[in-house]
Amino acid sequence: MLKINNLCAKVGDNEILKGLNLEVKPGELHAIMGPNGSGKSTLAAVLAGRDSYEVTGGTVDLDGVNLLDLEASDRAREGVFLAFQYPIEIPGVSNLNFMKAALNGKRAHKGQEPIKAKDFLAKVKECSSLVELDGRLRDRSVNEGFSGGEKKRNEIFQMAMLEPKLAILDETDSGLDIDALRVVSKGVNAMRSSERSFIVITHYQRLLEHIVPDFVHVLSNGKIVKSGGKELALELEEKGYDWLKEPSHDTSNV
């Protein structure tokens, strides 16, 4: 499904990804762990198409489409979804209008008619119950005045609405208390299927107790330096990252 080959990216003069390779097959869930500054969030942003990052080399292929050629909105329409580490507040744009525009954008891309109001509301109801997002939050402006946990639940709600092929979860566990973590994990697990793949970026093994990965990768200094099964996360929890770190020659990136 997803093949990342020798991906290099920088912000300004700062090289962050330095030849990253990763293959994700349909239905697989890959966890990416690694120390601060190793490039985890950069990978998420580059895959989603944030243009403040400059891709300097490599390819990203999603089912035969080179994602790097596409605008962020077209990547989403091809089935990429990024759950943000820090979801953005957009005062004045209602959550529901936002989702309707997103769904219809995706449908237009596939040559489908805009969704019927009744079907849309039924879908909203189903997806919001998945993450226990109450009506009050659904009807408000996007993320405005939401707590940290509510914002993360709203991300998973949006994921459920848009039914992506590839979902990238960027530190979805940060800022969550135990109950919210459980709700969010439950939502993600309900979305797992043989056709949908996940890349879950996290600092902590804790999340992976709830969302069990098929593979765990360690990202350090812009490359994947070790891959393994779910037991690798436990090993990292115990030993930290130091034993895996590649020596960095770039002192500005420490």
Added chain:
Amino acid sequence: MSVFTDKFSATLPPPTRKSERWKYSPIAKLLNNEVSISTEAAQGMNGWPESVLPNPVLSLDAYLVVFKNGVFEPTLSDLPVSDGVDCIPFSKMDPSASLDFSNGYHQKEWIGELNETYRQDGLCLHVHRNVKVDRPIVIHHLTDGLNVASFPKHLIKVDEGAELNVVVWSSASERSSGMYNGLLEASIGPNALLSLEKVCNEGGKVFHFSHEHIVQERDSKLKMHTFTIKGDWVRNELEIISRGKGTDSVFNGAYLPLGTEHIDNHTTMDHTSSDGTSSELYRGIMYGDSTGVFNGKVFVRPDAQKTNAFQQNTNIVADRGAAINTKPELEIYADDVKCAHGCTVGQFDLDALFYLKSRGIDEKAAKALLVEAFLGDVLSSVSSTELSEEIMNLYTERHGW
């Protein structure tokens, strides 16, 4: 139709950039222009351009008062005829019966003197005590032709406890040039309500100047909106004087100029009496090489204790060539008051834009959502949804969202 042409002649000197009030809106290119000034009605739809409808807001159930190039068009108008509302153009009434008040603007400003000298007509509108006018009154001004000028002045008096909604809409056909110089003076009696929407949607190259002067008596309420949809060179001046206790003044505005358009909003809120509240919100998005001015003065005089005044001007500069000059000015002479003001110039929120795009909304639709949200606070207080929807539609159509 008879017209005459004239170079503007006035005893007051035209404003120059040396005057602070005109520093960012020079008018040099207007001077020495020969203009035609119509004096007779153009016989209804004969000579009315196809591109403009006589009724600018078809969805709104309203009375209609139409002027073309400053001259009243009786056959296109639909005036209210009911007890308690006197609504007649000055040209059609006995002068002794007409309202007569003036803030003396013509003695202060060259622009005002031109209006006084060349005025053709205007609406005299008097709503009597406790009368609530059943429908909005739309005053539609059309400019049509090369180098034409119009000089209307409307007088509005809303007596104690009465309620009135007026929309002043100005249009111009694409072939037009010249000047629109419109004045409006209103007095709002005790406990009365005036809602006033001013919309400028002018094609061509018309120098659009308007000055609204509104005096509020005790416990009266003003809801004013100034929308600039389109206009080559526009200056909106608004002056509100709170003369009685406990007045409430809400005045909001929006402007989204394109190309080389110039848009200037000068507002003055003068609290002279106690317990008044005022709330001002102007929002603008500057595109292309457009230029803009916002100047908002708030005076709180020594007797205006317990005043609560709020002012905000928020601007987005969307393109590299665009510019806005914005200046809040507060003069507070009373000590027990609340006054807040804020003034920002920024860009589209790139984080919000990326967030929307990351969900499959293309850049154009994402920007449209952000613009609609940005204008939402200004549009939501407009007195009718028909009007606010029409205004949003015109912005949408013009900007191709």
